[in-house]
Amino acid sequence: MRTSIEQRVRDAGLRPTRQRTALAELLFAKGDRHLSAEELHEEALNAGVAVSLATVYNALHQFTDAGLLRILAVEGSRTYFDTNTSDHHHFFVEGENRVLDICSGPVTVSNLPEPPEGMEIANVDIIVRLRPKR
Amino acid sequence: MRTSIEQRVRDAGLRPTRQRTALAELLFAKGDRHLSAEELHEEALNAGVAVSLATVYNALHQFTDAGLLRILAVEGSRTYFDTNTSDHHHFFVEGENRVLDICSGPVTVSNLPEPPEGMEIANVDIIVRLRPKR
């Protein structure tokens, strides 16, 4: 277990330091997650891993650059990182700042317009904003 | 011209002060726009309208609450306001921080999943991220 996580970090071209390995473990052990840096930091502290917030930010960006994470574009000040880098979309619960995966259900977009000259589509994000039914 | 903008501000339940009217004019005079607070602030100053950044933020939020603007959820730290409040989607040019409307082309989403119990869909945002073709 530990070994495979270490390998994953190593494969990303990063040295598997205590902190990075621990963070990777928290991130990737339990399936898909959506976390802000502060949430992960708190989780790490609760798990007894002494790590500074700056290191969490560093690690998150390094993992992102390595393709292990993607950044979620939800409005608001916080940046969310998604451990599921495959093509999928999200519910965003307004007022709660909570992100949910839209589970698999093959959401499809039709009639996507041509991008302007010289541009290509990097990816398509769909965010379904939810509010409590009154 | 001036009068109809004033009326629009008034209809939103806001007093048409010099600053608000001027900002509304900049926002709504030239079709659909995507602006951050700082961009609008700068535009106002260039147009000879002395207005503070705080007032720009206030006005943008008041207009948003009144339904004259909507907030655009593109990743990154800046908040963008969209003068087109109808249902439409966006291109986002990576690296340039530029937002473009996906002009009309009837983009449709199929197989939208059911929202979880007790929730309803507030709206659906689609962001097509673009990058320069290499």
Added chain:
DNA sequence: CTGTGTGCAAACTCTTTGCATAAGT
């Protein structure tokens, strides 16, 4: 050993707030 990573605190950016002054009705 050598170089990369870490922790801390300070800097930075964007946004919001408090309060005295100014402007709208």
Added chain:
DNA sequence: ACTTATGCAAAGAGTTTGCACACAG
């Protein structure tokens, strides 16, 4: 006059950075 908006400067949140020390290879 009475009320609401404005401007300024300062506070706040989230994120990034610079540098001395520590650790992995």
